[in-house]
Amino acid sequence: MERHAIVIGAGLAGSSAAERLAARGWRISLIDRAAAPGEGASGNRAGVLRPLPSLDDNRLARLTRAAFEYALSHLQALTAAGQPLRWGQTGVLHLARDERHAATQQRVVAEQSPPAGYLRWLDRTAASELAGWPLAGGGWWFAGGGWVDPASLCRANLARHGAAVVPHYRRQVDRIDYEDGCWRCFTGSGELIATAPVLILANASDARRFPVASHLPLRPARGQVSHLPAAAGSPPAIVVCRLGYVTPAIDGLRCAGASFAVDDDEAGLRAADHAENLARLELILPGYGRQLDAAGLDGRVGFRPLSPDRLPMVGAVADAALIEPGSAGTSLGELPRVPGLYLSNGFGARGIVWSALAGELLACRIDGGQPAIAADLVDAVDPGRFLLPGRRQRRAAGTPR
């Protein structure tokens, strides 16, 4: 088979998949309706990179740990390759929500004994000292975490292998079809944009516009981030989270966020959402935002591609049309797949964490090779999971997603 793939979407998902395949010698035709990479959800000035541990070390915890570590090595490799990536490994302080959560955070550290460079618990005094701000309580300290400018990561991914990635910007794919072993992507006026044996849908929730992917439970979740004026060198110089986040000052601004509303398509900024972000900020850095007027703030709106179980969707697209309604006992391995059609999607609120590992995993699925994660985690992100009998029954019965 010709080692040529089309990727629809030049955000974190598409650019990471393109980079990992190009590293293996593939040619990539990259299509995006925007004029440049990282113009969709991946266009915030900065977002947070950190894992999410849990007491039972569940799949989300294991996956975010693997993804966090993979992301760090990927960012370091891009930087070492001379790519003008913007990120800061400042550390991330994840404050406990309340007393109960603080006790859980401490138990996680006591019972799992993670390396101190990965995770430590800090009490209120130590946390406040680190933040340079009087905080309401303590929390987890991820010394290796930090902030990333996601659009710079998209650009770095796409530039890393030079001419291997051929971009087609300002082109919206309205229709795809599969003929003679090749996928073809067309504009609304019927113009052919690209043809290749492999097609990767990394176009966020818009993937559902294509009938072969319309069964996927992807939903857009609107998010608004607020930009707060901040003097260079002012505290905190680390990322601080508590039911939201605030970054260090980057080019004279901190990012504070973020609102979260499913199926809300308003693209413009809303003062009410800035006010919500300032309320979150009050929980994070008491007093910091009291002088700020929500009506006068700038910011950015994006639409996260949300997956119902908060795990990404990475792998071959299952052929829903070939699955008998009511068929029992089907496993992921037995699901029929659409030839040459793959997905890297559903990153929700964690695209910075997921994207590099998702790109690598997808490249392994397409090109062969051992994934960097355990088999049960590969299954956990398989897009076919939503077509397994138990899931279908729950959805048919109206179980909340």
Ligand SMILES: Cc1cc2nc3c(=O)[nH]c(=O)nc-3n(C[C@H](O)[C@H](O)[C@H](O)COP(=O)(O)OP(=O)(O)OC[C@H]3O[C@@H](n4cnc5c(N)ncnc54)[C@H](O)[C@@H]3O)c2cc1C
């Ligand atoms: C306010 C906010 C705050 C966030 N904070 C964080 C954070 O702190 N940490 C973190 O890890 N994550 C964060 N995220 C989540 C992260 O940004 C997303 O998970 C990630 O950007 C999703 O990447 P993507 O490539 O799937 O989608 P996108 O970046 O939206 O990329 C999809 C691309 O597909 C293109 N496209 C769509 N349809 C078509 C079509 N038919 N034809 C051609 N092109 C098409 C779009 O133009 C777009 O460029 C945040 C998101 C938001 C909105």
